[in-house]
Amino acid sequence: MIQKTYMFKYFISILAIFTFFTSNAQGENEIEKDSIVYKKSYGLRAGLDLASLVRTALDDEYTGFQVLADYRLSDRLYIAGEIGSESLDRISESVDYETSGSFIKAGVDYNFYQNWLDMDNMIYGGARIGYATMSQTLNRYDYNIDNNYFPVFTNVVDREFTGLNMIWLEIQLGLKVEVLNNLYMTANFQLKRQVSEKTPDNFDNLYVPGYGRTFDTGNIGVGYSYGIMYRIPFFKK
Amino acid sequence: MKRFSSVFLILIAAILFNGCEKDDLCTTDQAATPRLVIEFRDVLNPLNFKAVDQIQVQEIGSSELAPLDSDDSTTLTDVETISIPLLTDGNRTSYDFIFTEDGIANSDNIDFNYILEEEYVSRACGFRIIYNNLVAILTPETSGTQWINRTVIVENNITNDTEDIHVQILH
Numbered sequence: 001m002i003q004k005t006y007m008f009k010y011f012i013s014i015l016a017i018f019t020f021f022t023s024n025a026q027g028e029n030e031i032e033k034d035s036i037v038y039k040k041s042y043g044l045r046a047g048l049d050l051a052s053l054v055r056t057a058l059d060d061e062y063t064g065f066q067v068l069a070d071y072r073l074s075d076r077l078y079i080a081g082e083i084g085s086e087s088l089d090r091i092s093e094s095v096d097y098e099t100s101g102s103f104i105k106a107g108v109d110y111n112f113y114q115n116w117l118d119m120d121n122m123i124y125g126g127a128r129i130g131y132a133t134m135s136q137t138l139n140r141y142d143y144n145i146d147n148n149y150f151p152v153f154t155n156v157v158d159r160e161f162t163g164l165n166m167i168w169l170e171i172q173l174g175l176k177v178e179v180l181n182n183l184y185m186t187a188n189f190q191l192k193r194q195v196s197e198k199t200p201d202n203f204d205n206l207y208v209p210g211y212g213r214t215f216d217t218g219n220i221g222v223g224y225s226y227g228i229m230y231r232i233p234f235f236k237k
Numbered sequence: 238m239k240r241f242s243s244v245f246l247i248l249i250a251a252i253l254f255n256g257c258e259k260d261d262l263c264t265t266d267q268a269a270t271p272r273l274v275i276e277f278r279d280v281l282n283p284l285n286f287k288a289v290d291q292i293q294v295q296e297i298g299s300s301e302l303a304p305l306d307s308d309d310s311t312t313l314t315d316v317e318t319i320s321i322p323l324l325t326d327g328n329r330t331s332y333d334f335i336f337t338e339d340g341i342a343n344s345d346n347i348d349f350n351y352i353l354e355e356e357y358v359s360r361a362c363g364f365r366i367i368y369n370n371l372v373a374i375l376t377p378e379t380s381g382t383q384w385i386n387r388t389v390i391v392e393n394n395i396t397n398d399t400e401d402i403h404v405q406i407l408h
Contacts, residue, residue: 093261094263094360143355144364145269145270147309149303150299150322153326216360216361
């Protein structure tokens with residue numbers, strides 16, 4: 001009986017020691033897990049907008065080129081911007097016009113996506129302020145007439161308006177996905193709102209580089225972009 | 238990865254939607270080149286309207302009758318007001334006003350002179366013309382009777398044809 005109690009005590013103490021060790025080991029494990037931090041790559045990411053290149057190839061009336069860039073500030077925040085030039089030579093029902101110029105957009109991207117392990121992808125929301133400077137040429141126009149009693153009189157002209165500009169605010173929703181080491185595919189959708197513009201005298205800005213076409217009905221614009229980017233890694237943190 | 242593909246689908250949908258821009262249509266509520274609005278008044282008492290029994294109007298260079306109202310009717314009976322188009326490629330439109338009473342037609346000619354001014358309307362509608370410094374000259378006839386006694390310019394800048402009256406014809 002005494003022996004039995006002794007045996008129990010012995011067993012319990014072993015159990016206690018075992019629990020101590022295991023719990024201790026667990027604690028160590030936890031610390032170890034925490035200490036594995038996947039370092040994020042910081043650097044300048046630069047790339048090309050393929051959307052404007054594809055449209056240049058497909059659309060006879062359009063030529064465009066756009067460079068994309070961002071720079072990582074912190075885990076989720078990036079400085080980002082685009083710079084480019086566009087020209088459009090448009091023939092339409094009542095007005096033929098030509099616009100050409102260049103633009104710059106600057107702002108930030110915020111990554112909403114929680115990456116697993118060492119992945120480095122983004123689902124991001126972006127904010128930009130955009131500025132475009134352009135010239136526009138009116139090539140042909142008709143008069144809006146409510147009857148057809150007289151033959152339509154078409155005016156063929158060459159009226160150039162220079163020194164035009166526009167400032168707008170833009171929000172973007174997009175993706176940046178790492179497909180190879182440091183090589184990213186990006187795509188985004190853009191919603192824009194005009195802040196100010198210098199329009200031609202007795203005419204209007206019908207297309208604005210970087211902003212896209214304008215609408216008669218309001219000062220909201222839309223756009224999209226897709227392209228490839230490469231990150232030049234500066235350091236890891 | 239599921240989240241990526243769903244966001245990607247949204248983007249594709251947005252891009253496709255964006256590709257289908259709504260057509261720019263020139264709707265009738267947008268400003269058009271105004272017509273010349275003419276009132277018929279009584280020569281004996283110019284404060285009173287005097288309807289014409291039957292009126293047709295023809296531009297001297299045209300083989301067709303001009304539209305007289307928003308329905309583009311070319312012949313109106315018992316009417317006090319008509320609105321007719323003016324040429325947009327020169328400073329003059331010359332119209333014959335054919336007045337028919339008891340089966341007898343009487344044609345009088347009026348020249349309308351003006352200065353053209355262009356005004357941008359919209360991408361869909363293009364431009365429009367407004368006519369400034371309107372002058373109406375009744376061409377005197379050497380023989381026969383004229384049904385028109387004289388004309389009065391009420392508004393010499395034609396910018397609007399829904400509210401304004403531009404010319405009175407007294408007969």
